[in-house]
Amino acid sequence: MISRKGYYEKTRSYYMHHDTISAILVGIKNASLRKKHIVRLPYNSMTSKIAKILQEEGLINHWKESINKEGRKSIYITLQYQTKKKISAITDLKRASKLGVRLYVNYTDIPQILGGLGISILSTSQGIMSDKQAKKQGLGGEILCYIW
Structure with missing residues (x-):
């Protein structure tokens, strides 16, 4: 036991x-x-x-x-x-993609969190980066989490 x-x-x-x-x-x-x-x-x-x-x-x-x-x-x-x-x-954190349901977006569809006050963290083909870096590099990917 x-x-x-x-x-x-x-x-x-x-x-x-x-x-x-x-x-x-x-x-x-x-x-x-x-x-x-x-x-x-x-x-x-x-x-x-x-x-x-x-x-x-x-x-x-x-x-x-x-x-x-x-x-x-x-x-x-x-x-x-x-x-x-x-x-x-950090006010709150939320998991976007989960083990069973993945959330993929194109770089043009990356959501803006609280009007730009929060961030999304993405897993892209170039590695893990913030939403701002992904948009700047023109990369989409899997949204891992939101932080605001």
Whole structure:
């Protein structure tokens, strides 16, 4: 029989392994709602690319890769807050393409989030990039998520 803690750890790692983007979004959203400054996420190339885009767009302060004692890589993301009341620069995050239903768009059909205040992150033939970069390069692709 598996203890409840063991069951939780197994199911948690299962979901993080199979839907990396949702794990990233949920981790950032939960930290933002709890007014935490730093989020630790498991490392993979998708996480680092999304963190880089968020930093370029001014939604996070910075991020860094780190290796713990067991040799596992993690990414630490420092969230950005405005004013002393800790109002997060990230209001909400939403997964666009899901595991069962993918959302593909041409570069002319990339949606504008909140009149340009938010961003979309796309997976294109040239890699993962923001909606602004994709439009500039004339690339469409799979919309991974919306952030505003």
